[in-house]
Structure formats: structure tokens, C-alpha cells
Amino acid sequence: MIERHKHLLIPLAQGLVFKRLIQYAKPHWQWLLVAFLLLVGGTASQLIGPILIQIFIDDYLTPRIFEVQALLILGIGYIVLHIASAVMNYFQSLLFQKTALEIIQELRIDIFSKVERLGLSFFDQFPTGGLVSRITNDTEQVKELYVSVMAVFVQNIIFLIGVFIAMFYLNVQLALFCLVILPIIIVIMQLYRHFSSKYYSEMSEKLSQLNARLNESIQGMAIVQIFRQERRMNREFQKTNQEHHEAWFKSIKLDGLLLRPAVDFISIMALVLVLSYFGITSLNSPVEIGVLYAFVNYLDRFFEPVNQMMQRLSIFQQAIISAGRVFRLMDHDELAPVKQGSEEPTVKFGEIEFRDVTFSYDGKQDVLKNISFKVRQGETLALVGHTGSGKSSIINLLMRFYSINKGQILIDGTPIEQYSDEELRSKLGLVLQDPFLFVGDIKHNIRLYDPSITDEDVVEAAKFVHAHGFIERLPKGYETPVGERGSTFSSGQRQLISFARTMARNPKILVLDEATASVDTETETEIQIALEKMRRGRTTIAIAHRLSTIKDADQILVLHQGEIVEHGTHGELLDQEGLYHKMYLLQQGAEKLEEITVED
Incomplete structure (x- = not known):
């Protein structure tokens, strides 16, 4: 690519990219609001379940009080909450994904419309394969952001808030101790984003180069064969493919270090902290088994959404990088010449x-x-x-x-x-x-x-x-x-x-x-x-x-x-x-x- 188009390779600020992606969601706010309310309802239903079990253990099972009506209410309530959670989560997921697909459809139309308005001077210089990669591969990555990431992030953040509310309801002091986990997780996420953005940017660019080489080879296959250029084209393709592979492998090593293993280690330390707290407390006063069960349950539930978000953080990074490439193309100002003035002349003679x-x-x-x-x-x-x-x-x-x-x-x-x-x-x-x-x-x-x-x-x-x-x-x-x-x-x-x-x-x-x-x-x-x-x-x-x-x-x-x-x-x-x-x-x-x- 020549000098005049090098700015198309400069990364945009990730915060700005994310803000522009959110702008595409604004026209769909009604359905997103419905999905959000269903999400809150489904999350609340999930979180109330352990509290019902805690009440059953501490108020009925431990003191051996078996009131049929109360136990029946607790049992039916637990089942109803589980069914309600499943139904609401199904419909909120459906609405989130439906909206996401509509947003991507709009984004693809916008970028294709912009490409059609670009001047021929742009197409003279920009590789066709790279352009196709931005319209197809990059928008596909952005689709994963809406479909696989944002819905999961929103759902899990709501769930985490609910978990902490439930923890504070059970034991304020221990819940405050668990709050220390959040800054550690946020630091890990920021470290991951910092390093992964470089690797994913390189991966996207190498994929564009692969598409460009593939497009050039296919269109010029007759020339490639008649001048016996197959080996050279194969070597160049292998070189670019190897560079793409190396960038992928770097991201895989980063994923293996900062995603699940790091969170699993923190979750074990948090579990040790909770059990130690209850163990020390039991030396001076009795421990409520139901509270212990509920707290361990919530702790387990706390790290599951964290793991889900960490695992999707790689998809998030790829999507943000791809969205940045898409927006850089959409912001390109090398437009085709357009009409000037308010008059509407017509060609009558052709002089x-x-x-x-x-x-x-x-x-x-x-x-x-x-x-x-x-x-x-x-x-x-x-x-x-x-x-x-x-x-x-x-x-x-x-x-x-x-x-x-x-x-x-x-x-x-x-x-x-x-x-x-x-x-x-x-x-x-x-x-x-x-x-x-x-x-x-x-x-x-x-x-x-x-x-x-x-x-x-x-x-x-x-x-x-x-x-x-x-x-x-x-x-x-x-x-x-x-x-x-x-x-x-x-x-x-x-x-x-x-x-x-x-x-x-x-x-x-x-x-x-x-x-x-x-x-x-x-x-x-x-x-x-x-x-x-x-x-x-x-x-x-x-x-x-x-x-x-x-x-x-x-x-x-x-x-x-x-x-x-x-x-x-x-x-x-x-x-x-x-x-x-x-x-x-x-x-x-x-x-x-x-x-x-x-x-x-």
C-alpha cells in the first residue's frame, strides 16, 4: 500500500471504537431495554435460589422443624424461580442476538455504501483482497462482539452485582473481603487488553494481506502459470501465512496465561479466604451451615461469569481491532468527485x-x-x-x-x-x-x-x-x-x-x-x-x-x-x-x- 493510505493501518483508540459501536445500538434501544429487564429478572431468579436453600437449611433442616406448608412453599418457589429464570434468559438471549444481527447488517450496508462512494484513486492504490477482508472478515468479527460478547458481558455484570448484593445480605464483613478480588481481576483484564491488542492488530493485517495475495493470484492465474510463478507465489503466501500463524500463537500463549489459569488461581485463593473466615469464626461462635453453603455457592457463581467474560475477552479484543479497521475505512475521505452548486444543468448537445x-x-x-x-x-x-x-x-x-x-x-x-x-x-x-x-x-x-x-x-x-x-x-x-x-x-x-x-x-x-x-x-x-x-x-x-x-x-x-x-x-x-x-x-x-x- 502506498504512503497516502498508511493512515488506514493506524489503530484507533479502543474507547472511541467502542463508543461508535454503541451508537449503532441506539436505534434498537426499545428491544434492548426489554432484553435488559428480562436479563435482570432472570438473574434475580437465579440468585434468590441459594437464599431459599439457606433458609431451608438454617431455619428448618438444622433445628429439625418440618412444617409441610412452609417446606412446600420453599420447594415450589425454588422450582418456579428456576423455570422463570430459564424462560427469561432464553428470551433475553434471543432479543440480544436478534438485535446484534440487525446492527451488523446495518454496519455492513454502511461500509459497502461508503466504499461505493470512494473515488477511483482509492481503488487504484488499495489492494482488493484487503478491502474484501475489511467488509467481510472484519465485520464478521464485529458481529461476534454483539452476539457472543456484549450480551454475555451485560448478563454477567448484572449477575456479579446480584452476587455481591446477596453476599452483603448474608455477611457484610466477608462480602467486603471479597470485594478485594475485583481490582485484581480488573488489573488482569487491563494487562490482557494491553498485550492482546498488538497481537490481534497484527493478525488482522496479516489476514488482509493473505486475502490480497489470494485475490491477486486467482485473478492472474493465467500469468502465474504461463511464467511459472507458482513457487514464488507459494513462497510469498507461505511467508505471510507464517506471520499470521505466529501472531495467532502469541495470542494463544497470552490467553493461556492471563485468562482461565489466572482466574482459577484467584478463585482458589478466595475459597481459602472464605473457608478460613468461617473456620476462625467457628472457634468463638457457631457457624450457620446454610450461610456457609450459600456463601460458597455464590463464590462459585461469582467466578463462573468472570471466567466467561475472561474467555470472551479475546473475542472482544479481536472485534475492537476489526471494528477499528472498519471505521478507519468508513472515515476515509478520498471520495469520488460530486456535484457542486444548486443549479441542475442538462447535457443537450454534447459539446x-x-x-x-x-x-x-x-x-x-x-x-x-x-x-x-x-x-x-x-x-x-x-x-x-x-x-x-x-x-x-x-x-x-x-x-x-x-x-x-x-x-x-x-x-x-x-x-x-x-x-x-x-x-x-x-x-x-x-x-x-x-x-x-x-x-x-x-x-x-x-x-x-x-x-x-x-x-x-x-x-x-x-x-x-x-x-x-x-x-x-x-x-x-x-x-x-x-x-x-x-x-x-x-x-x-x-x-x-x-x-x-x-x-x-x-x-x-x-x-x-x-x-x-x-x-x-x-x-x-x-x-x-x-x-x-x-x-x-x-x-x-x-x-x-x-x-x-x-x-x-x-x-x-x-x-x-x-x-x-x-x-x-x-x-x-x-x-x-x-x-x-x-x-x-x-x-x-x-x-x-x-x-x-x-x-x-
Whole structure:
């Protein structure tokens, strides 16, 4: 990841992260309140049980008083309390978990919505696998916080408070002694949080790197295999996986030291303290067996929720770290350019003008320098130049994928910043060199779920670009399934489908980014016919790879290192015998050589 995105790795304060997570729970406060009341009721029912047994032992069993009615009330009361506790705990757990799942659903929608609003400059630099990891793995960890941790923490904290209330009811002095345990447990928790946060942060980052490497390997598997890069990719994957494993192992060792063993040791010491107290007390006065039973019972019940919380503390730490990564992404301000001003202009003619436009991707090196040109309605402007000359950057700025550093871009005399996204995207049609098709079928790839485009419009658009013929020959026609990225179709077929998708929206401006560069000569002829029809009556800007395809362009701009070095028609540029002339001669020689090779 480059320097500009390093802040996405900086941990957020855990208190701030937790506060933001609680904010997501606010809209659900009614159900959480009901769950909390049920929790209090269930906890109270559990805690009253030992007191009933203490009353039975000290008031009836020890003095051998067996009043049937009183014993019956105690027995029925104990059973009723147990059943009530089970019912209330079931429903409070159900409500807590239902609310937790709804909160995570909202969080995932929020982060995905934010990602969709980020500018292309962000996606140019941030690894796709790492991004997927934050939206899926990290939010899954946050879900565990709500489902497995917060409900348990709330329940056990309420239970601990109840235990101490019951202890004070039985013996104030001994209960005060037991209060000393709390600071020790809190210290252990803080130590655990301090060390585990480092390990879990490292684990999450290494998991993101694993996903990034996996995504890169799968997408580039053809290149990996053809250049025999399997061993290198395997070594790099193993290295990252080993680092992830080591971070996990550190956390496991920490868990083994500061979680259950430490609490078990404290619980044994507390039990020794209680038994010693009753043993010393028995030397001077009789000990009530029921009080002893109840106190030991409560002590045992005290450490069970503490153990549960300690065991979930690791989940809590992982969730907080993951939530911090999610919130850092949600706070990222590298947004896509948006409309400015209150006016609502519309694109009526499609006239385009660049005025002294300068642009840089990284803020350091300009890829476009003082670019100026004008394309009138219905004209075709071709952009040519060597790789890295700035052709695609002009297209990216026209589509408003990036913000301009200096200068102005106008459509119909209005600055591009004043158009709404809906107006701009609906009036500009973009066809890329490598067309992207979505999983679904051909009809949905042309319509893209736009309700204003009917099935008749889909067929008409396909006929217009000469795609209808090959689609009709497919087994299911327009219902033919499309695999990931349209891998089951040839490059020419994918390109024709993308043409149909663009023409179904009838744009005022057509932008072609080397639309014929990746197709064979025979398919190119068919595509050129489709392009000729598409360009009629529309303002067109085309990046040309093959100069023979732009001979009839109204204007041709020759770019070199981000600057316009030549400007004119095909004939005018050949007469100048400059860079365009050299490029044309080189291509003509290559094409003639190719023809000779094919004939031989």
C-alpha cells in the first residue's frame, strides 16, 4: 500500500471504537431495554435460589422443624424461580442476538455504501483482497462482539452485582473481603487488553494481506502459470501465512496465561479466604451451615461469569481491532468527485471543452499539462500517443472519476462539476478496451437492471451494434448465462455486448477507450461497422491504438508525456511529418509484415 493510505493501518483508540459501536445500538434501544429487564429478572431468579436453600437449611433442616406448608412453599418457589429464570434468559438471549444481527447488517450496508462512494484513486492504490477482508472478515468479527460478547458481558455484570448484593445480605464483613478480588481481576483484564491488542492488530493485517495475495493470484492465474510463478507465489503466501500463524500463537500463549489459569488461581485463593473466615469464626461462635453453603455457592457463581467474560475477552479484543479497521475505512475521505452548486444543468448537445487542464494522480508528478481542446456537437476527436502519454487520464477526467488539479472541463459551456452524477452518467457512454460483464445473463448485462429499458430496447440496441446475430445463435439467446467477467464469451462478443449496453441508454457523448485493441482483425471489421453507427450524431472521443481506425476523425490530438504536441486531421498530421507520421509509418510497416506472414 502506498504512503497516502498508511493512515488506514493506524489503530484507533479502543474507547472511541467502542463508543461508535454503541451508537449503532441506539436505534434498537426499545428491544434492548426489554432484553435488559428480562436479563435482570432472570438473574434475580437465579440468585434468590441459594437464599431459599439457606433458609431451608438454617431455619428448618438444622433445628429439625418440618412444617409441610412452609417446606412446600420453599420447594415450589425454588422450582418456579428456576423455570422463570430459564424462560427469561432464553428470551433475553434471543432479543440480544436478534438485535446484534440487525446492527451488523446495518454496519455492513454502511461500509459497502461508503466504499461505493470512494473515488477511483482509492481503488487504484488499495489492494482488493484487503478491502474484501475489511467488509467481510472484519465485520464478521464485529458481529461476534454483539452476539457472543456484549450480551454475555451485560448478563454477567448484572449477575456479579446480584452476587455481591446477596453476599452483603448474608455477611457484610466477608462480602467486603471479597470485594478485594475485583481490582485484581480488573488489573488482569487491563494487562490482557494491553498485550492482546498488538497481537490481534497484527493478525488482522496479516489476514488482509493473505486475502490480497489470494485475490491477486486467482485473478492472474493465467500469468502465474504461463511464467511459472507458482513457487514464488507459494513462497510469498507461505511467508505471510507464517506471520499470521505466529501472531495467532502469541495470542494463544497470552490467553493461556492471563485468562482461565489466572482466574482459577484467584478463585482458589478466595475459597481459602472464605473457608478460613468461617473456620476462625467457628472457634468463638457457631457457624450457620446454610450461610456457609450459600456463601460458597455464590463464590462459585461469582467466578463462573468472570471466567466467561475472561474467555470472551479475546473475542472482544479481536472485534475492537476489526471494528477499528472498519471505521478507519468508513472515515476515509478520498471520495469520488460530486456535484457542486444548486443549479441542475442538462447535457443537450454534447459539446466538450478542456481549458488548460493539469492533473496529477499522486499530487507530485503531473500526467496532464495545460491540456486545451474543443469538440463540437457530433464531431469525433481521436487521442493518440505512446503508453503513458495521458490519453486515459483525459477520459477519466471527462467521466469525472477524478478531480481536476487546475483548469476547467466544460460540457455545453457548463463546468463539469455542476452536473449531477445521474445526468453526467446517463449522457456519457463509456466503452472500455476490456469490457466488464456481470454474472447473470446477456439481457441483464445490457439492461443493467434499469427499469426504463424494456426487453424491446435491449434487442434493438443489440441489433444496432450487430450483436443480435451471435446472441440469437446461442442456446438460450438473451437468457444465456454470463460467467464471472464474461469469461465464456470471446473478446469480440464481450465488446459487442458492452456496445449494446451503452447504446441502450442512447448517450449524447460517446467515449471509446481503445475499443478494438483486443479483438482480432475479422471481428474488428464487424466492430468498426458498429462503432460507425454508434458515432453518428454523437460527440465522440476515442483513444486509438490502431491509427488506421481514426482516419476519418474530425480532430486528432497527439499526446506526449502529458502534453499535446500535434493537432489536426489525419492528412494534416501526415503532412507535418512529426510524431504522428512516425507512428503511422511504423504501424503500416507492422501491418504489411503481418499480412505477408499470414499469406506465407
